[in-house]
Amino acid sequence: MSEAAALAVQGLSAGYGGRAVLAGLSLPPVRPGTLTGLIGPNAAGKTTLLRALAGLVPAKGSVRLGAVELARLDGPARARHVTYMPQSLPQRSGLTVLESVLAAGRASAAALPERAARLHALETLERLGIADLALRSLAALSGGQRQLASLAQCLVRAPALLLLDEPTSALDIRHQHGVMQLAAEVAAERGMVVLAVLHDIALASRWCARLVVLAEGAVVADGPPEAAITPALLARVYGVQARVERCSRGQVQVMVDGLA
Amino acid sequence: MTETSHHAATLAAYAALLRRRALLVAALALAVAAALVLDIATGPSSLKVSEVLRVLMDPAGAELPARVIVWQVRLPAALMAVLVGAALSLAGAEMQTILDNPLASPFTLGVSSAASFGAALALVLGLGVPGLPAEWFVPANAFVFAFASVLMLQALARLRGAGVETLVLFGIALVFTFNALVALVQFVASQEALQQLVFWSMGSLARASWGRLGLLALAVAVVLPFSLRASWKMTALRLGEDRARSFGIAVERLRFLSLLRVSLLAASAVAFVGTIGFIGLVGPHMARLLVGEDHRFLLPASVLTGALVMSLASVASKVLVPGALLPVGLVTALIGVPVFLGLILARRERGT
Numbered sequence: 001m002s003e004a005a006a007l008a009v010q011g012l013s014a015g016y017g018g019r020a021v022l023a024g025l026s027l028p029p030v031r032p033g034t035l036t037g038l039i040g041p042n043a044a045g046k047t048t049l050l051r052a053l054a055g056l057v058p059a060k061g062s063v064r065l066g067a068v069e070l071a072r073l074d075g076p077a078r079a080r081h082v083t084y085m086p087q088s089l090p091q092r093s094g095l096t097v098l099e100s101v102l103a104a105g106r107a108s109a110a111a112l113p114e115r116a117a118r119l120h121a122l123e124t125l126e127r128l129g130i131a132d133l134a135l136r137s138l139a140a141l142s143g144g145q146r147q148l149a150s151l152a153q154c155l156v157r158a159p160a161l162l163l164l165d166e167p168t169s170a171l172d173i174r175h176q177h178g179v180m181q182l183a184a185e186v187a188a189e190r191g192m193v194v195l196a197v198l199h200d201i202a203l204a205s206r207w208c209a210r211l212v213v214l215a216e217g218a219v220v221a222d223g224p225p226e227a228a229i230t231p232a233l234l235a236r237v238y239g240v241q242a243r244v245e246r247c248s249r250g251q252v253q254v255m256v257d258g259l260a
Numbered sequence: 261m262t263e264t265s266h267h268a269a270t271l272a273a274y275a276a277l278l279r280r281r282a283l284l285v286a287a288l289a290l291a292v293a294a295a296l297v298l299d300i301a302t303g304p305s306s307l308k309v310s311e312v313l314r315v316l317m318d319p320a321g322a323e324l325p326a327r328v329i330v331w332q333v334r335l336p337a338a339l340m341a342v343l344v345g346a347a348l349s350l351a352g353a354e355m356q357t358i359l360d361n362p363l364a365s366p367f368t369l370g371v372s373s374a375a376s377f378g379a380a381l382a383l384v385l386g387l388g389v390p391g392l393p394a395e396w397f398v399p400a401n402a403f404v405f406a407f408a409s410v411l412m413l414q415a416l417a418r419l420r421g422a423g424v425e426t427l428v429l430f431g432i433a434l435v436f437t438f439n440a441l442v443a444l445v446q447f448v449a450s451q452e453a454l455q456q457l458v459f460w461s462m463g464s465l466a467r468a469s470w471g472r473l474g475l476l477a478l479a480v481a482v483v484l485p486f487s488l489r490a491s492w493k494m495t496a497l498r499l500g501e502d503r504a505r506s507f508g509i510a511v512e513r514l515r516f517l518s519l520l521r522v523s524l525l526a527a528s529a530v531a532f533v534g535t536i537g538f539i540g541l542v543g544p545h546m547a548r549l550l551v552g553e554d555h556r557f558l559l560p561a562s563v564l565t566g567a568l569v570m571s572l573a574s575v576a577s578k579v580l581v582p583g584a585l586l587p588v589g590l591v592t593a594l595i596g597v598p599v600f601l602g603l604i605l606a607r608r609e610r611g612t
Contacts, residue, residue: 054506079508086502090360093498094553098274100499103554107496107507118274122267134270135277153499157507 005066005160006031007053007193012061014052021048022217024061030210032160032193035184037208037225039198041238045217046197050163053195054084065161065193079107083159087166089138089150097141097149098134101125104153124156125149128182144175151179155186162187164196168203176200180207201229205252213237225252235260281551281561288550288564292342295571299338300330302578340468341574341588342567343476344529344536349543349566350480351525353559354487356544357494358518359424360501365540366526369413369431371406372537373438375530376461378405380442383457384449398460399472403531409434410523414516423501424515463536463589465574472532479528483521484563490514491555498553536589539566542600549603569596 009027013020022045030036038046052059055070055078063070065081073081095103101121105112112120125131128148133141138149147167154162164183168176180196184207187194198204204211205225213221213228215237221228229252234242242256301312307326315322315330322330348366355364366372378401381387388397389404416430446454493514497504505511526540543566544558550565551557570588573595577586580594 051502056502056505075505075510076508079506082506084502084506086500086506089503090498090500092362094548095495095498096552098270099495099552099554103492103495103499104503104507106492107504107509118271119267122270126267131267131270135273153503 005068005193007161007195008062008064009053010062010064012049012052012059012063014048014057014059016048016057020217021045022052022059025049025217025219027212027219028222030193030195032191033188034209035180035187035194035196035207037196037198037204037211038214039201039204039211040214040220044214044237046214047165048217049214050084050165050195050197053161054078054082054163056084070161079157081159082161082163083154083157084163085150085154085165085167087169089146091139093138095138096135097125097130097138097152098122100138100149101152101156105156121152121156124152127155127186128152143170144172144178147171147175147179148182151183158190160192162192162194164194166197166199169199176203177206183207201252201254205229226250229254281554281557284550285557285561285564288561288568292564292567292571295568295575296338296342299341299571299574300334302575303329303334304583305329336468336470336473337465338571338574339473340465340476340533341570343473343480344465344533345539345543345566345568345570346563347476347480347525347529347566348536348540348570349547349562350484350487350559351522351529352540352566353544353547353562354494354518354522355540357497357555358515359428360497361424361428362545363541364428365537366406366522366530367535367537367540368435369428370409370434370438371523371526372530372535373435373442374409375402375406375527376535377438377441377445378402379460379534380445380449380457381405383460384445384453399531402534403527405438406527406530407523409438410519410527414519459587460534461589462587463534463592464587465533465577466585467532467534476528476532479524480563483525484559486517487521487559488556490518491559494518494555494559495553534587534589536570536592538593538596539570542596543569546600546603569599572599 007030009025012025013023015021038049040046048057051057053063055075061071068081070078070081098121101124102117105117105121122131122134125134128151130145130148133145138146141149167179171179180203183194208225210223211225211228212219213233220237221233229244231242231244234240239260240256241258241260242254245253245255247253297309297312301307301309311326312330315326319327319331352365356362379398382397382401389400392400413427413430413434446457449457493509496507496509501511544562546565547558547561551561570592573588573592576595577588577591580586580591
């Protein structure tokens, strides 16, 4: 795993059962150490893009992480570089938080001896502020805690590329920002490339250095939030009539006046 | 390391949790041993437990009738109960995990129905694997059909590139198909063959012999190490299929190999004792209630809970109706349900 490797995507095509969702998508290099937001309407191909990057759907094209061509790696080899965090954890799981993090670390290529693995898992939980929940059952956690436990399972694998699929969708506003803040901090500490699918444009603009806007499987805007989000784009992509204004601190605010 | 002292309390609590689980597994093993001795002691000419132990420890020193009863009659059947329970419960535990379905068991997915059909062909129509002696027709047929049903399930699922829901639906379709075929064979069967078939499908330990025991023991001994080796992967699969795949687990391969193990276990068990429901479904649930979902403990605990319930069922089948030996398949649910309900209620009171 090379430190601080950028992600570059060239001509990525993917789909399900003959139906193409992404057709030759390319992304200019994504810088490590910051959050990159992936936004767009429903069915734009955001989740498919993440799953294709993680190797969970068959895809063609090039996915380079630093000097490594991920597209050439098989599942276990790819999993050493990339981790995909689905929207939610299964409700019925009877595992404790610590067990789930241990299992995530042990799932392929048990690297650490048992004692070191336990300590490493606990440190990961502590970094996310949930070390006190280590022995709590996953089923007994609140929505925000579950999302942090889920994040811990991914971080314990120390990926160079972390893909978050709607990490804040079921959370209240405090936990939305809590999860995003932690993700941003850890991305900076570890020099990870973090790509997060988000629906809330204000939240995305607050935490992401760069926003990539996806519509119908293609990139339609890409850049810092204040450049990427424009009234014309919102009308075209989401079909809403909206004003984009800067608040007193210069952050992008979107006010929707009606449907376009 | 300063972190070590910082996390010492949690690490110690986790280590204590692991010790408690290991103790529970050990306690289950002791309970199985006790149930086995009780099973041997129970029967028409009842033996004292101390007597059973003496004959087991020192066969040469025992008087002939006791030796014959213990070694020739009771021990094979009692061991068969333990092994069948272990095999079915392990199969159920693996299925519930890989199919992410708490209702999965070798019986809900058609394995037992297929075995019944194989047995029916042998009992009613005299069809069997060529070259085998006639007394092996029934178990051989049951095994072949049970094993083939799981392979068919795999093949169908592969054909569609389908997920677990499709696999479960195919399994249910197999249940109905084989049940219909069995009914068809029953329809044309003679009175005598029909009676044999009904008795077979109730499950009986009376068919135990040292040869059959050896084969079943071999199946369990071959499968168990592979199951245990996959335990971390199966634990990770409990976090969701996408997540597990993203963690580098080849989920399709895990599922395929696991179903192979399941088919070997379930087919051997059903072949020798007939249809025994419930154990494969409930054994794993009991184990889960006792030791949680860390598969390093869940799988061995499932083996033992299955063995325990089956062994107790064997005892019950001899004492429920004095003077009569009930088919053990009828008793498994009767003995298992109260134990199971007790566990669920106890857990609810603890509030976990």
